[in-house]
Amino acid sequence: MTSLLALEFPPVSHLLEWPDFALKGNEYLAFNKITLLSVLAMLLSLAVIWFGARKAQLIPTRGQTVAESVVEFVRENVVMQTMGAAGLPWMPFLVSVFLFIFFCNIFEIIPFIQMPVTARMAIPATLAIVVWVLYNVVGIKKQGLGGYLKASLLPPGVPKPLLPLVMLIEFVSTFLIRPFSLAVRLFANMLAGHLLLVTFAVLTAAVWSATPLALIVPVTFVTLVALTMFEVLVAVLQAFIFTILTAVYINLASHADH
């Protein structure tokens, strides 16, 4: 699409859209690389917990150590910091969300796969809708419909004349912006990372030639490797942020006192 120094950058659709390879033509069940990878991410997260918890011992085996460190990370850094001990029943859900998003993200840097599943809007959007339904149901269950609406729409200490405006703003931010930004945050981070890696990979391949341009191959290649390591950090961080925001929203919905 654009070219710089005769460098052909592939159009974005070539980087994100994959042809169906099973159930072709079926609008809802067609299977492509993204679908396959998301199923794989689900199986991997199941496997981590399954092989970690099966035959749990006092002196942990290797698989058990991995599973335990994931669970402990979520418990210490997400649940205890945002919900306190009262949030411990939410652990299974939060650990599954964390593991699933992490595996979806980490496909970005696995050789020969190199496609973050979360860089397609469908998966972040579905996860955000699940979280949205969940925290609304929790809020209505814990505080009743009226109480929940009052707690989320009427911040205490607002002057009367401003109330309609404040209620409108609170409604938009709680029920519309929250799920939207939750989905877009994950999606845009992974899309940006993917495009960044593609850019430097294409650049490295283009300067790898018999011209004087080959002199900058070390620069572009080292940048590519450094960015790949940075993307590992981003993959973990985005899974962590999605989980922690889920915990915060559930916590906000289950208490009236904010």
Place this chain on the structure above:
Amino acid sequence: MILALVQILAQAATEVGTQAGELVDGLSAIGAGIGYGAAAIGPGIGIGLVVGNAITAMARQPEAAGMVRTTMFLGIAFTEALALIGFVVFILINFA
């Protein structure tokens, strides 16, 4: 200033006799670039403030570092959203 720039570019393009479609493409690319740049300013400052204050807090009270770090990531996540929406708009304008 931007308006004047766009007008000059539009005039130049019509004088050369470029197709209208290409003109729209070029102008939307300019708009997307300026838009993304503008969208990155605020969150950049905001994340700087969040992380800077978090580091101050951690240096003063190392025993509260865990809590501060969690809150810092929360703050970054909220601040960063605007820049990311800018990035998505950039992609939408340029490629969609």
